[in-house]
Amino acid sequence: MTVLLHGFWFLESGAAEEQGAWQDRFALSGWLDAFQSVRLRSPHDSLSSRARLRLELTADMDWLYGFVSVDGEKNREISSESGVDLHEAWVEHVADSWDLRIGKQIIIWGRADGVQISDMISPPDYTESISRDLDEIRMPINAVRLRLLGEQLDTVLLWLPFFKAAVQPEGDNPWAVTPVFPENIEVLSTAVDKPVNSVENSEIALKFSAYLSGLDLAASIFHTWDDFPAMHRNITVTGNDVQVLFAPRHHRLTIFSLEGAKPWSDYVFRFEAAYYKGRYYQPASLFDQPDKKDAVKWLGGIDWSPGNDWTVTAQLVGDHICGDTALLARKRDQYLFTVHISKKLLGQTLTLATILYWQLDDGELFDRFKIEYDYNDAVALSAGIDFFTGDDGVFGRYEENTQAWVKIKYSF
Numbered sequence: 001m002t003v004l005l006h007g008f009w010f011l012e013s014g015a016a017e018e019q020g021a022w023q024d025r026f027a028l029s030g031w032l033d034a035f036q037s038v039r040l041r042s043p044h045d046s047l048s049s050r051a052r053l054r055l056e057l058t059a060d061m062d063w064l065y066g067f068v069s070v071d072g073e074k075n076r077e078i079s080s081e082s083g084v085d086l087h088e089a090w091v092e093h094v095a096d097s098w099d100l101r102i103g104k105q106i107i108i109w110g111r112a113d114g115v116q117i118s119d120m121i122s123p124p125d126y127t128e129s130i131s132r133d134l135d136e137i138r139m140p141i142n143a144v145r146l147r148l149l150g151e152q153l154d155t156v157l158l159w160l161p162f163f164k165a166a167v168q169p170e171g172d173n174p175w176a177v178t179p180v181f182p183e184n185i186e187v188l189s190t191a192v193d194k195p196v197n198s199v200e201n202s203e204i205a206l207k208f209s210a211y212l213s214g215l216d217l218a219a220s221i222f223h224t225w226d227d228f229p230a231m232h233r234n235i236t237v238t239g240n241d242v243q244v245l246f247a248p249r250h251h252r253l254t255i256f257s258l259e260g261a262k263p264w265s266d267y268v269f270r271f272e273a274a275y276y277k278g279r280y281y282q283p284a285s286l287f288d289q290p291d292k293k294d295a296v297k298w299l300g301g302i303d304w305s306p307g308n309d310w311t312v313t314a315q316l317v318g319d320h321i322c323g324d325t326a327l328l329a330r331k332r333d334q335y336l337f338t339v340h341i342s343k344k345l346l347g348q349t350l351t352l353a354t355i356l357y358w359q360l361d362d363g364e365l366f367d368r369f370k371i372e373y374d375y376n377d378a379v380a381l382s383a384g385i386d387f388f389t390g391d392d393g394v395f396g397r398y399e400e401n402t403q404a405w406v407k408i409k410y411s412f
Contacts, residue, residue: 025060026059026060027058029055029056029058030056030412031053031409031412033051033052033408033410034050034052034408035048035052035406036048036406037403037406038404038405039402040403046076047077047175048405049076049077050076050081052071054069064091065091065092065094066092067088067090067091068089069087070085070087071087077174081127087104089103090102091103098147098148099146099147100144102144102145103143105141106138106140107122109121109207109220111260111261111271111272112270112299112315112317113313113340114134114355114357115315115317115338117257117259117274118255118259118272120222120255121141121143121222122138122141123141123167124137124138124139125137125167126168126175127169127173129169129175129401131368131386141162142160142161142164143158143161144161145157153210155206155209156205156220157205158205158206158207158222159202160203161197162197162202163194163195163197163201163203163250165194165227165228175401177397177398184240184241185243185244186244189246190245190246190248192248203223203225205222205224207220207221208220214263215262216260217260218259219257220255221254221255222254224254225252226250226280228250229250230248230251231246231290232246232248232290233286233289234247235287253276255276256274256275256277258271258272260272266307267302267305269301270302271299271300271301272298274296275295275296276294276295276297278294279292280293281329282330284328285327291327291328293322294321294322295319295320297318298317298318299317299318301313301316309348310343311342313339313341315339316336317336317337318334319333319334321333335359336357336359339354339355349373350373351371351372352370353370353371354367357395359390359394359395362390364393364394365395366388366395367387368385368386370384371383371384378411379409379410380409380411381408382407382408382409383404383405383406383407384404385402385404386403388401389402
């Protein structure tokens with residue numbers, strides 16, 4: 001009987017250990033946040049009011065690693081945002097000199113901070129314009145990512161089988177901008193012409209990254225579709241009345257890019273440049289068609305860590321359209337200056353920060369000033385002001401949406 005009891009105990013303890021080891025392969029985490037903003041101009045109404053829950057599950061099976069994240073949101077101002085959504089879901093195998101990731105994932109390229117130059121893999125979600133953090137603006141895409149890892153050179157090959165367009169504010173969204181047309185012009189629009197899912201319509205990218213002594217360099221090519229459709233149009237004139245039928249359509253786009261970074265003392269110098277081949281630009285006249293042009297976009301940046309928990313990041317961005325631009329709505333050259341300054345206080349629990357975007361050629365500004373307090377490892381409180389000013393450009397169009405906001409986040 002004693003031998004029998006010992007045998008049962010051995011089997012039960014072995015099963016418990018096996019079950020515990022199996023459970024150790026899984027980890028569940030996430031966060032819950034609430035965000036509320038109020039317009040600082042009349043009528044001082046709510047611009048954003050949302051609560052979100054994210055659950056993240058990881059699974060480590062030694063030879064295979066998996067990650068799944070699910071979002072649940074209740075949005076009082078933009079009802080279309082409410083619901084449950086699968087954010088990311090991918091599996092990955094890691095070997096000594098290569099790894100392979102397949103599934104819905106976020107892919108970040110480039111050296112820019114808060115600006116997209118070559119970082120065009122994951123399309124943006126501008127549902128609330130640029131008032132969200134860039135991590136919230138990037139949308140995951142279905143992709144296969146193969147990396148070949150070397151001592152000084154990495155190679156990345158991407159295949160995106162399904163096209164995913166950028167999201168822009170529309171309808172009764174307070175961030176939607178509705179153009180004004182003359183009374184005698186009727187404006188209609190067809191559905192957006194998106195590429196059908198097929199092998200020939202898939203997107204591919206190739207990137208080489210070199211890690212040299214004190215210098216990181218990378219070059220890439222991305223054969224894609226423009227995230228934003230070109231607004232083609234058909235014009236019908238009947239007497240004094242004019243009908244404009246917009247026919248938005250996505251076009252093929254190829255992006256060649258270079259990037260690099262070099263640390264020196266308390267500084268990191270960064271550069272990035274991209275050549276966009278075959279991008280369509282909107283005409284200045286309502287009665288003209290979008291024009292296909294090549295363009296060059298570049299960035300020079302510097303990160304400075306002077307000590308005492310100060311950080312300063314400054315960037316100059318240039319955007320140049322090649323060829324004749326006389327009939328286009330935008331200028332041939334545009335310049336953007338950004339600066340991000342932050343200071344940590346109270347044992348690094350309190351952070352004061354300002355993030356400024358200044359469109360130099362138009363004199364338009366977007367400035368976010370925020371205060372963030374880490375109450376403990378799980379709870380973070382933040383508040384700030386988003387200030388827009390200018391005419392009708394990329395920032396000035398949201399001048400009436402200058403807002404004050406508060407946010408609370410609980411991580412687990």
